[in-house]
Amino acid sequence: MATNRNFRTCPSSGLVFHEPAEKLMRWNAVVAVVFLLVGGLLAIGVTLTRWQAVHLLDPSLFYQVLTAHGLNMLVFWIIFFEIAVLYFASSTLLRCRLATPKMAWLGFWLMILGALMNNYSVIRGDSSVMFTSYAPMGAHPTFYLGLILFAVGALIACFVFFGTLVVARAERTYVGSVSLVTFGAITAAIIAVFTIASGAIILIPTLLWSLGLIEHIDSLMYRTIWWGFGHSSQQINVAAHVSLWYAGAAIVFGAKPMSEKVSRTAFLLYILFLQIASAHHLLADPGLTSNWKIFNTSYAMYLAVLASMVHGLTVPGSIEVAQRMKGYNNGLFEWLRKAPWGNPAFAGIFLSILIFGFLGGISGVMMGTEQLNLIIHNTIYVPGHFHATVATGTTLAFMAVTYFLIPVLFRRKIMFEPLAKYQPYLFGIGMAGVALFMMGAGTLGVPRRHWDISFAGNVFGYEFPGAAWLMMGLMGVSALVAFVGGALYLLITVGSVFLGQKIETPGFKHVGVREGVGALPAAAPDPKGAHAGIGAWGMVAPGTFVLALVFLGSFVLYYFVNWKYLSTVWPLK
């Protein structure tokens, strides 16, 4: 078979790219950014409507735009980017040819077809059923068919990824174990397979139901299985963006994982326990027992939360160690003060860690507690939480990594560099505001997915307190800041990819598979006592430890404040 087995070595990073894989990464990343653009434009309609002072769209268009925003952001933008990450973490990091590029292209086109078909169904106007598409509210059959085709394409991509791991092992392209980032990508891919299976189990019958071939879809069954897809797909994001945090720390600082054992075990905990988190969505539902809810919602005793808390320490910890080894060893925080805050790859990753942990993580655990769910279920607190996790956690991490990938993968220089410096701050801080104010409004009872909280003309309407209106207004203002950040990202990436100055490599030539792969990197063990003389209190990363304690303090405080709030609510049993 005339497989293209050509490789090139990136002159700036030393990474080895398999050209067919590189092309797939580029196209998946480009398509991802297109969907981000679409989702971003739709986001303007959503926020400017929920900001009641503006109240831009009419109800029918609002619900339609909100449906499309959710799907394009949560599914299409993120999964396309993640497929690029999977190919990077396998083919590039393992210096190995991509298994079956033709199958990978088949997957790619299926994903495109599915995404377009799903968007078509929403544009038709009869499928404004939101991302969740809860039966028995029905959408046009192309809504479900589009998602199924997309999922099949993504599944093919996962198996191309797994196949590439097998190829790498068989062709001995690396020594010892795969890198930590690849390990994290494997975690993401395993969760993805589980996610897609759940999606198939529920969406195929729902498609048949929408065609009239099945009479009844039970609403509780739908919600239970659908969330195995809906929430687990967000767990793919967590595994993927945590991997990119490690990658970012390695690329920017040359940071080593503090301990391979701890970080890998934490990823393993994700595989074992993260998926049962989908039960979080069912805490206020009838027909499920408290035992079931407590076991599942706690990820079997919060073992997956433990994993995230571990990553939250070890990624900044590894950065601290790397910085201290470079000589920034004074006091607790010199390593952080002297960090490259003007480098968007670093700034994006660091804000992603910070906001994901403080806003996304703490709020997620709070609202995922069986009884506490009662005071936030289906309020705008919920989108507040997942904008902190998906928008500032995942999307910001993906944005940060783009600044590294454009020169390496697209061989173009970053355009508008002075603007790029500010982009992660605008997007991260704006989006953190969006998340925070939505949570604030949710605590005051403002519902999610709601066109008019003023209940204009409704004799039974409810008058929300002024604070809730203020929160929604502040959310709108923060969203404007985030839009500027998002628009800059699109300007910089699209500009750089198509118009950026080409990075020419003198003497560049395609090389065959044997010659293309250079000598295997030698596994040089660390000299004993490599970390001697850095840190304080017998810790190599005392500054990170202090930050972690601040995090824990906020977590404990916020958690019990909500129990206190719950205890004032009407008794019910």
Place this chain on the structure above:
Amino acid sequence: MSAILPPSERVWWKQPLDRVELIWIVIALVWCLIMFFMMPYWHVYGKQNLANEAFRATPAEYLKKTEAMIAQYKVREEGAEGQKVPVVAPPAGSDVYLVARLWQWYPILELESGKSYRIHLMSMDWLHGFSLQPENINVEVHPGYDHVLTVTPTSKGTYSIICNEYCGINHHTMASKLYVK
């Protein structure tokens, strides 16, 4: 650049941990266990727990029970002309039926402060979200599942029930009152 390279120690699982990681893992694990035990604890000592009580029912059966309750305990009607909704004042301790349907809560309830009621929630069609404001109690309402909550209103006043599960084009108009005397 070693998080993106194979581990430099072949036998990486035997490398010792630094103190910072070990201490943090222990702290985090303890906190996770505390959070876990808070949920069973609240089931025993807390007053706000969702019941595990739910029954399968058809919309017709449920509506019949609701109409029977309305016939027995109706005190007045409220709402715009032509769209009157009955207000019922059922006795304390009784079974109170609340219907959720596109796009209405039916009927309006009038309860007594300090008394307990077995409030049933069920949808006649799609999913709805029971959201009692400003108390901020939020419960998912399914079609086909009669969900029973034993509720004790603690303070008098006029409350609102809004729908917070998206249920189609007029979702935002689905609102009602609840009176506590």
